[in-house]
Amino acid sequence: xxxxxxxxxxxxxxxxxxxxxxxxxxxxxxxxxxxxxxxxxxxxxxxxxxxxxxxxxxxxxxxxxxxxxxxxxxxxxxxxxxxxxxxxxxxxxxxxxxxxxxxxxxxxxxxxxxxxxxxxxxxxxxxxxxxxxxxxxxxxxxxxxxxxxxxxxxxxxxxxxxxxxxxxxxxxxxxxxxxxxxxxxxxxxxxxxxxxxxxxxxxxxxxxxxxxxxxxxxxxxxxxxxxxxxxxxxxxxxxxxxxxxxxxxxxxxxxxxxxxxxxxxxxxxxxxxxxxxxxxxxxxxxxxxxxxxxxxxxxxxxxxxxxxxxxxxxxxxxxxxxxxxxxxxxxxxxxxxxxxxxxxxxxxxxxxxxxxxxxxxxxxxxxxxxxxxxxxxxxxxxxxxxxxxxxxxxxxxxxxxxxxxxxxxxxxxxxxxxxxxxxxxxxxxxxxxxxxxxxxxxxxxxxxxxxxxxxxxxxxxxxxxxx
Numbered sequence: 001x002x003x004x005x006x007x008x009x010x011x012x013x014x015x016x017x018x019x020x021x022x023x024x025x026x027x028x029x030x031x032x033x034x035x036x037x038x039x040x041x042x043x044x045x046x047x048x049x050x051x052x053x054x055x056x057x058x059x060x061x062x063x064x065x066x067x068x069x070x071x072x073x074x075x076x077x078x079x080x081x082x083x084x085x086x087x088x089x090x091x092x093x094x095x096x097x098x099x100x101x102x103x104x105x106x107x108x109x110x111x112x113x114x115x116x117x118x119x120x121x122x123x124x125x126x127x128x129x130x131x132x133x134x135x136x137x138x139x140x141x142x143x144x145x146x147x148x149x150x151x152x153x154x155x156x157x158x159x160x161x162x163x164x165x166x167x168x169x170x171x172x173x174x175x176x177x178x179x180x181x182x183x184x185x186x187x188x189x190x191x192x193x194x195x196x197x198x199x200x201x202x203x204x205x206x207x208x209x210x211x212x213x214x215x216x217x218x219x220x221x222x223x224x225x226x227x228x229x230x231x232x233x234x235x236x237x238x239x240x241x242x243x244x245x246x247x248x249x250x251x252x253x254x255x256x257x258x259x260x261x262x263x264x265x266x267x268x269x270x271x272x273x274x275x276x277x278x279x280x281x282x283x284x285x286x287x288x289x290x291x292x293x294x295x296x297x298x299x300x301x302x303x304x305x306x307x308x309x310x311x312x313x314x315x316x317x318x319x320x321x322x323x324x325x326x327x328x329x330x331x332x333x334x335x336x337x338x339x340x341x342x343x344x345x346x347x348x349x350x351x352x353x354x355x356x357x358x359x360x361x362x363x364x365x366x367x368x369x370x371x372x373x374x375x376x377x378x379x380x381x382x383x384x385x386x387x388x389x390x391x392x393x394x395x396x397x398x399x400x401x402x403x404x405x406x407x408x409x410x411x412x413x414x415x416x417x418x419x420x421x422x423x424x425x426x427x428x429x430x431x432x433x434x435x436x437x438x439x440x441x442x443x444x445x446x447x448x449x450x451x452x453x454x455x456x457x458x459x460x461x462x463x464x465x466x467x
Contacts, residue, residue: 003362004369007213007260008250014217014242020235023219024137027120027194027275029291031300032150033184034163035307038109039177040340045107047171048073053103060284062297070357071350072301075103076288078170080115081162083132084155090146091119091138097130100290101163103171104304106354108347110311112184112304113163116290119146120194129287137197140219141235147188147226156183186227186266187303189296193282195272207272209260213252220262220271221248227266253295253369255362261295263366265373268299298363302370305351309379312344316386323390329397337394341387352380 008014038044047053053075055063066072077100088094101115118131119138126133138146149155164181167173195201213220221244222237231237252260262269270293285292319337323329355367371377 003253003255003365004251005210005254005260006250007210007252008217008246011242011246013214014245014249015215017238018216018218020141020238021139022199023140023195023216024197024199025119025139025143025192025195026134026137026197027118027123027125027192028138028143029116029118029189029191029193029286029293029296030147030150031114031116031189031291031296032159033187033300033303034113034115034160035182035184035311036111036113036164036167036178037180037311038111038173039179040109042109042173042177044105044109044111044171045073047103047173048075050172052170052172053078056288058284058288060281062285062289062294065294065297065359065363067357067359070354071106072354072357073103073105073107077102077116077290078166080113080166083117084158086152086155087117087146087149088132090149091132091142092135093119093132094135097132099159099162100130101166102289103167104300106304106308106347106350108308108343109179110304110308110347111167112300112307113167114290114300115159115163117150118286118290119143121197125194125283125286128283140222140237141232144222144226144232144237147190147223148229148232150188151183151185151227159183184303184307188226188266189268189291189293189299190223190226191270191291191293191296192272193270193286193292194275196275206256206258207260209252209254209257213249213260213262213271216271217245217249220269221245223269224248224262224264224267253362253366259293261293261366263299263369263373268296268370270295294360294363295366298358298366299370301354302367302374305354306374306376306379308347308351309376309383312348313379313383313386316383316390319390320386320393323393323397326397329394334394334397337390341391344387348380348383 048055053073055061055074056076063072063074080099080101082098099115099117101113104112104114118125118129119134120126120131121134121137125131150159160181160183164178168175168178195207218238221240222231225231225237225248231240248264249262252262254260260271262271282292289297291297355364358364358367
């Protein structure tokens with residue numbers, strides 16, 4: 001694949017386990033994600049059009065890396081509440097400003113919020129943007145505990161609720177417009193953009209992508225494995241096998257040698273860009289996106305596309321289950337299912353076609369690598385089949401209903417024919433006259449019912465059909 005490099009050619013290239021505190025991170029970004037499904041009929045794009053959610057209009061924005069017509073909406077960062085105290089404690093921060101997040105959508109009822117957490121020692125970055133201020137550079141163990149804590153139930157729930165509340169407020173969504181919000185587990189993005197705290201490095205030099213990635217292979221493998229609980233305590237990440245380290249770090253991706261990107265099914269990690277404080281563009285992106293990595297931008301849109309496919313897959317499976325238990329379906333229900341299917345098909349076209357909207361080949365290659373690590377082809381194939389099945393089954397149930405209604409209608413017409421024929425018989429009319437003279441009211445009542453009841457039933461059926 002283009003722009004991929006062999007960091008480790010063989011297991012024998014894996015270095016000896018380092019000292020646990022060798023790697024010192026003076027600045028990094030950790031991005032977590034929350035998915036939101038809006039109620040039907042809510043047009044999220046209006047929030048962008050009205051100015052409630054402004055996009056980043058600048059030639060340094062990541063939107064410039066996407067062709068027009070992609071349908072992508074990516075907002076500027078907006079406030080989403082305070083940093084949970086537990087997160088501040090684990091990194092020893094006594095000064096942490098409020099959190100900010102961005103809203104990303106390809107249209108339809110799905111919105112992804114990306115919540116970047118910037119951690120940095122005091123300096124120009126903390127002067128210019130919202131950050132969790134560190135009293136000392138982070139070790140690998142501390143950063144692992146921080147990322148792991150983001151997924152802890154209590155912390156995740158707090159951040160999820162803050163994310164949904166902030167989105168509703170900024171987008172002017174009415175209460176109840178967000179139908180469902182959930183944490184996107186196993187999807188963190190990390191960017192290490194300042195290694196000044198690491199000893200024996202020239203802080204102003206470029207990150208030598210292949211060489212330094214091989215040197216720090218143990219630390220990189222540990223960060224890529226943040227979701228593995230038993231690596232988090234007591235420096236156990238240093239006790240894994242060289243084969244395991246090799247499996248995580250053998251291949252990376254880069255455009256220049258000033259960084260290296262690693263991807264697996266649960267993480268996108270960029271190591272370690274030219275120190276962000278040396279570049280104005282990096283400062284701009286850290287301030288406006290919370291990260292300075294086009295790879296994380298591509299990863300983020302990939303997360304959005306994945307949650308759309310996964311959630312639609314669950315919804316269409318539920319619809320199929322419901323339809324399998326039905327005997328018929330109304331025209332209104334079938335029409336609604338068809339309309340939703342058309343809308344969802346258009347959204348899926350945006351999802352599947354987004355890669356070709358990326359201008360740069362390196363970003364298309366990264367997206368391809370990401371999809372390979374998080375297989376989506378099977379998900380899409382299953383979803384497409386389920387959507388087709390829903391359409392086929394719903395049409396069949398509608399035909400069943402129409403046939404039943406036609407049968408009932410034919411029966412009623414036959415009954416009415418008998419009744420009308422009866423009242424036109426002269427003998428029947430004379431009989432009614434005799435009953436009247438003889439005051440046989442019950443016989444007249446029965447005869448009236450034979451005429452009125454079929455008429456009432458027919459009228460009721462017609463009213464139901466007209467609804």
